[in-house]
Amino acid sequence: MQWKQFITPVASLDADAARAFIGDHKEGTYTLLDVRQPGEYEKARIPGARLVPLPELADRLEELDPDRPVIAY
Amino acid sequence: MPFLRGDETTQEIIVLAYGMEEGLRGFYTAVSERTDDPDVAGLADKLSEIEERHKERLFALYVSMHSTIALRETFESDIVTGIMEGGFTTEEFMDHNRDAMTTVPDLLSIAMMLETQALDLYMRYSEKIQDAPGKGVLYDLAEEEKGHLTRLGRLMEKKV
Numbered sequence: 001m002q003w004k005q006f007i008t009p010v011a012s013l014d015a016d017a018a019r020a021f022i023g024d025h026k027e028g029t030y031t032l033l034d035v036r037q038p039g040e041y042e043k044a045r046i047p048g049a050r051l052v053p054l055p056e057l058a059d060r061l062e063e064l065d066p067d068r069p070v071i072a073y
Numbered sequence: 074m075p076f077l078r079g080d081e082t083t084q085e086i087i088v089l090a091y092g093m094e095e096g097l098r099g100f101y102t103a104v105s106e107r108t109d110d111p112d113v114a115g116l117a118d119k120l121s122e123i124e125e126r127h128k129e130r131l132f133a134l135y136v137s138m139h140s141t142i143a144l145r146e147t148f149e150s151d152i153v154t155g156i157m158e159g160g161f162t163t164e165e166f167m168d169h170n171r172d173a174m175t176t177v178p179d180l181l182s183i184a185m186m187l188e189t190q191a192l193d194l195y196m197r198y199s200e201k202i203q204d205a206p207g208k209g210v211l212y213d214l215a216e217e218e219k220g221h222l223t224r225l226g227r228l229m230e231k232k233v
Contacts, residue, residue, distance in 0.1 A: 037229045046174055055222040058192060 015022060018071055033072040044073070084138060085209055086198045091131045091213070092153050093191055098124035099163035100187060107167075110177050116228055117184075125205055127214055134210050181229045185222060192218040 002023050013021065021030070032049040041051045052060050064070060080090065101121035105114045132145050167174070174180050196217035200206045 009077060034150065037226050038231065039230045039233050040188065043233070053226055054189060055226040057189075 013071065017033070018073075021071065029068060031068050031070045033070050035072055049073075083202050083204055084135065086202060086211075087131050087135045087138075087207070088153055090194065090198075090211070091128055091148075093194060094124045094127045094131065095153070096163055096166075097121075097187060097191060098128070100166070100184070103167050104180055104184065107174075107176065108180060110232075112228060112231070113177055113180060116224060120224075123217065123221070126146070127134070127217070130210060130214070134207055137206070137224075138204070153198060175233045178229060181225055181232065185225050185229070188218050188222045188225060192222065 008024070027048065032046055034045055034049040034051045035054040035057060037053050038051065038053075041049075045051075050061065098121050101117040101124065105117040105121065108114050108117070129230065132148060137150065170183060174183055192215055195211050195218060199208050199211035199215060203212060
């Protein structure tokens with residue numbers, strides 16, 4: 001098995017870059033998406049993040065605005 | 074082939090999916106061996122068995138389209154190995170990500186990432202494939218991988 005073929009390339013931001021992005025963009029122009037489990041979300045989250053747990057994401061994509069950039073964590 | 078091209082033939086998709094299922098099976102086997110948590114080991118063992126059954130379904134689908142290949146050993150040695158060259162093995166993957174797999178939530182997070190990749194692959198290619206039975210098999214496998222994600226998510230809820 002060779003894993004790298006299956007990892008869909010997506011742009012990654014480190015914490016500093018994500019902080020800078022949030023600071024540079026007005027609220028409502030991007031989506032902060034928390035794909036962790038509800039218990040993790042309840043314990044700690046980035047303010048304003050929206051919870052859609054990963055197991056539900058494929059069935060709830062229509063809830064996301066396709067015109068806004070999405071930062072997922 | 075560093076990433077999927079997007080224009081793979083139906084046969085190539087089946088072979089790639091077979092290789093991915095073998096990777097998942099190997100991953101869950103490695104997780105089961107490395108964890109001390111009985112819940113995680115139990116789920117990893119179950120998922121490993123299911124991925125093996127996925128391989129069987131994919132091989133049967135391949136045979137239905139390629140009557141010249143009848144032996145699974147030949148399929149694995151001559152076809153899957155050839156198309157899967159490059160990249161890194163499950164052991165290398167585990168070693169490479171060792172620091173990110175020290176706790177039970179870490180292991181579950183990596184498992185959920187890999188299942189998401191599997192779901193993504195099946196969803197994308199079930200749309201592309203023209204052969205109706207093949208499309209059905211890929212949709213079924215996507216649905217089952219989604220079920221795995223749900224089970225992993227429930228266990229994550231229990232462990233965090």
